[in-house]
Amino acid sequence: MDALPALDTFxxxxxxxxxxAGVYLLLGFLRTTRGTGIVRGLGIGLLGGGLTLWLVSQMLELNEVLRVFDAIAQVAVIVLVILFHPELRRGISRLGEHELLGRFLRNVQAASVEEVALSAISMAKDRVGALIVFERRTPLESFVERSVPIGAQVTRHLIETIFxxxxxxxxGAIIVRGNRVEAASCILPLTENRELGKTVGTRHRAAMGLSEETDAVILVVSEETGSISICKEGRMERRVPRDALEGILLDSLGGSTLDTDKAERSRGSMVWGWIKSNPAEKLMALALGLGLYVGAWRAGRSVLEFTLDLQVQTAREGRMAALGELLVLTxxxxxxxVLTGSGQPSGQxxxxxxxxxxxxxxxxLRGSLAGRVELKPGGTGERDLTPDEVRWSAARAFDPEELDVSWKGAAPRLVLREYTTTSVILTPQMVELDSSQLGTGWSVDSTSLSFLPSEILVRAPLGAEGPLEERLQFEPILLPERRNEEWTDRPRWNAALRLSDSSRDNGIELLGQSNMLIEVVPAMESVGHVLLDVAVVSLDPTKPDEPDLWEAPSKKVRIEVRARGIFTGSDEEDGGLRVALLEAxxxxxxxxVNVSDHELEATEFPVKIQLPMPDAWLVRVPAETSERLRPLGTSFLDIVVEPGGLTLRPKSEPKTNESPGDGG
Incomplete structure (x- = not known):
């Protein structure tokens, strides 16, 4: 840290x-008292000698001497007021009678009006609602007593902070009395005037109500439209032009403007006369002012570095920044x-x-600093984040104006993109299932894949190439290991969907949660092939003779036998089980083939298979295996007939059932 502050800034x-200027006014005030010599000497001694000793103590870090100065400073002012009370009273009285200062005091109301006008214009631009009351002749003490006392100088920043x-x-409203904000959160009476339109809000009705009962002037800023209105004597002037607001306020309050030409003519002589008078006193005031600034700066300033986690989130979450965090809300x-060192955007x-x-x-504040930024709508592209737009906070309350914050190194660079929200219907093709750890003998039932819910809201940047469904990618779902148990136990997993890194890097965000429902079943295994004779039957009991009208099939049908969940992995046991199953x-x-309800012409019929009962083949396997498989019946089997049906032709001379005595 430098020994002296830099004076190269405004x-x-x-x-x-x-x-x-403060020191000069103090010296000028000392001249107005009868104790001028004593007070001036004491003042110069304290300011000059005391300031010099204090600066030396600060630079040499003489902490004990500084503690003594602190103790003396707390009582010195009180002692001086007591000792020179008569002189101070007479000096203040004479100072108030000065023509220039009197003119200033008479224009305090105008200065307050200027601050109020500036704050109203600023709040109107941001559409921040406000209700400001100027007290005139009618006392408003009854409203002040039921509100929050403020008692502070009227400033633009104070008013904007309150609202x-x-x-x-x-x-509620604030009440301005002279040049002070007297109270805030004031509840005003609502007007009963039915001529006001339904579009007039509560603030405007309260302003009208107070103007009907008192001579106060009330300024209203609409939160919905940003327009400015002024109420006085039961009348409301709507949509006051912003550039004319200060003048209209002054006229409403009964103020007047100064003669500009006269002021311009006298300004030059007044400035020249002030420069020529008391040059030594002005130089002394400048030197003492510089010394006070250096001393205050050297005594009170220090530097500390913080490392903050920069997080970017959507403003709808509405949370505050945690300690040690710089939160950017969009x-x-x-x-x-945020562009990282590698040039890739990241959310943190x-x-x-x-x-x-x-x-x-x-x-x-050591170790407890936090920052919060709320970005305004509009504007895309890249830009640097500045410390001035950050609202700094800590574990204890403090005045942000006391902090001088700067970045160490390059400023954080933000990448801003405009987004849209779309509802996407989820399909199994969007998610990759990794069954590498599932284990042999198990497979995913693709017919049962579903999502809960089946639709999800997705935020994605506008202007990206390709449909959103093609750019939306999820992380693969890894299915856990599953033991080879009875296939009737159909395990189901609820796997939460998570965006892939590529989708997140492309700015895609899920605005909800969906689970993929996955059923795992024992896998089908091929047992072998069997050739079967094909019978011609009629499943219609009213046509029992239909099979006699067709030629017998000329070939056998070849079928593949498949089974699930019955093999244990033992070659000996599984081999015997395969042979027994194929033989059965x-x-x-x-x-x-069913020939009922078909015309007598060459037709390709589908071949159907009727499976045997378990007792027909379980007798061929060991008793232990038989007991394990008997409860399953034939539900574990799947018979696949080779593609293509079986073509049958009708007999050339079909049989007829003619009763005796029938004839032509």
Whole structure:
């Protein structure tokens, strides 16, 4: 840290000039008292000698001497007021009678009006609702007593802070008395005037109500439209032009403007006369002001570095920044990411900040700094984040104006993109299933794949190439290992869908959660092939003779026997089971075609298979295997007939059933 502050900024020069002006006014005030010599000497001694000793103590870090200065400073002002009370009273009285100062005091109301007008214009641009009451001749004490006392100088920043939507005082009105904000959260009476339209809100009705009962002037900023209205004597002037707001307020309050020409003519002589008078006193005031600035800066300033986790989230989540975090909140239609060192956008990063602030403040903030940024709608592309747009906070309350925050290194660079929200119907083709660990003998039942819910909201950047369904990719779902149990136990997994890294990098975001429902069944295994004779049958009991009208099939049908969940992995046991199953199918299964309800012409019929009962083949396997498989019946079997049906032809001379005595 440097020993002296830099005076190359407007802020530093302004502070030195303000301190010098304060010292000069103090010296001028001392001239108005009868104890001028004593008070002036004491004042110069304290300011000059005391300031010099204090600066030396600060630079040499003489902490004990500084503690003594702190103790003396707390009682010195009180002692001086008591000792020179008569002189101070007479000096203040004479100072108030000065023509220039009197003119200033008479225009305090105008200065307050200017601050109110500036704040109203600013809030109107941001569409922040406000209700500001100017007290005139009628006292408003009954409203002040039921409100939150403020008692602070009227400033633009104070008014905007009170009516900020996040402030607990933003509801109700503020009352301006002279040049002070007397109270906030004031409840005003509503007007009963039925001539007001239904579009007039509560703020406007409250302003009208108070203007009907008192001579106050009330300024209203509409939260919905951003328009400015002024109420006085039961009348409302709507949509006041912003550039004419200050003049209209002054006229409503009964103020008047100064003669501009006269002011311009006298301004030059007044400035020249002020420069020529008391040059030594002005130089002394400048030197003392510079010394006060250096001393205050050297005594109170310190530097501390913080490392903050930079997080980017959507403003709809509405959370506050945690300690050690810099939170960037974006509107729902805008998404922001941070360019990392590799040049890739990311939703999180880290940033180092340098904080210059009073030592006492930094001591209490150590390790507890947080920042929050709310980006406004509109604007895409890349831009740097500035410390001035960050709302800094900590574990304890403090004045953000006391902090001088800057980035250490390059500023965080934000990538802003405009987004749209779309409902997407989920399909199994969007998700890859990894069954490498599922185990042999098990497979996914593709016919039962489903999603709960079947649709999901997705945020994606506008202007991207290709349909969203093609750009939406999920992480593969890894199916866990499954033991080879009875196939009737159909396990089901509910797997949560997660976006793939590529989809996240492309700015796609899920606005909900969906699970994929996956059923796992024992896998079908081929047992072998069997040739079966095909019988011609009629399944219609009213046509029992239909098979006699067709030629017998000229070939056998070849079928593949498949089974699931019955093999144990033992070659000896499984081999015997395969042979027994094929023999039972060959001896007991029936292949047939149904010829009922068909015309007598060459027709290709589908071949159907009737499976044997378990007792027909379980007798061929060991008793232990038979007991394990008997409860399954034939439900584990699957018979696949070779493609193509069986073509039958009608007999050339079909038989007829003629009763005796029938004839032509």
């Amino acid at each position: 802020d530093a020069i302004l502070q030195v000039l303000l301190m010098s 900020h939507p996040g402030n607990r005082l933003h509801d 509107p729902e239609e805008i998404s922001a990411s 990063s880290s940033v180092r900040v340098v904080v210059r602030a009073p030592r006492e403040l930094l001591g209490s 199918i060959r001896e007991s299964a029936h292949a047939f």
